[in-house]
Amino acid sequence: MDVEGDEPDPRFTLANERTFLTWLSTSLALSAGGVAMAAVPKDVFVPWVRTTLAVVLVLLSALAAGLAYPRWRGVQSALRRRSPLPRLALAPVFAYGVAGVAVLALVLIVLAG
Numbered sequence: 001m002d003v004e005g006d007e008p009d010p011r012f013t014l015a016n017e018r019t020f021l022t023w024l025s026t027s028l029a030l031s032a033g034g035v036a037m038a039a040v041p042k043d044v045f046v047p048w049v050r051t052t053l054a055v056v057l058v059l060l061s062a063l064a065a066g067l068a069y070p071r072w073r074g075v076q077s078a079l080r081r082r083s084p085l086p087r088l089a090l091a092p093v094f095a096y097g098v099a100g101v102a103v104l105a106l107v108l109i110v111l112a113g
Contacts, residue, residue, distance in 0.1 A: 005080030016075045023068035027061045030098075034058035037105075045108050053101050060097050063090065 034057030040050055067090065074086040 005077070006082070008076070008079035012079050013076065016072060016079065019075070020068055020072040023064050023071065027065035027068065030057050030061035030064060033101075034061060044112055049104070049108060053105060056097060056101055060094060064094065 034054045037050060037057060038054035042050075044050070045053075071086075071088065078085050
């Protein structure tokens with residue numbers, strides 16, 4: 001990494017690395033949820049809703065994986081320069097996206113039961 005500045009405290013670097021790995025594991029979980037939703041039998045949920053939920057989960061997964069490294073790099077750069085950490089502009093997208101999928105799935109589960 002070609003970033004100027006001082007070497008940060010290793011604890012901060014390792015915490016940043018753990019956060020990076022958490023983004024990747026979150027991405028894998030979202031992807032698995034999307035694949036699982038796509039595999040739900042057709043008679044359980046309305047097909048277009050099932051597909052929509054699966055697509056939203058997989059898109060959130062791709063977004064999380066795609067942002068993991070740039071986020072890690074931005075935080076690492078800020079640590080080296082001793083500047084404020086970059087804000088996570090897409091946090092609401094993930095929070096509301098996952099919450100929306102969960103609420104819609106819950107409604108469908110209740111209606112199907």
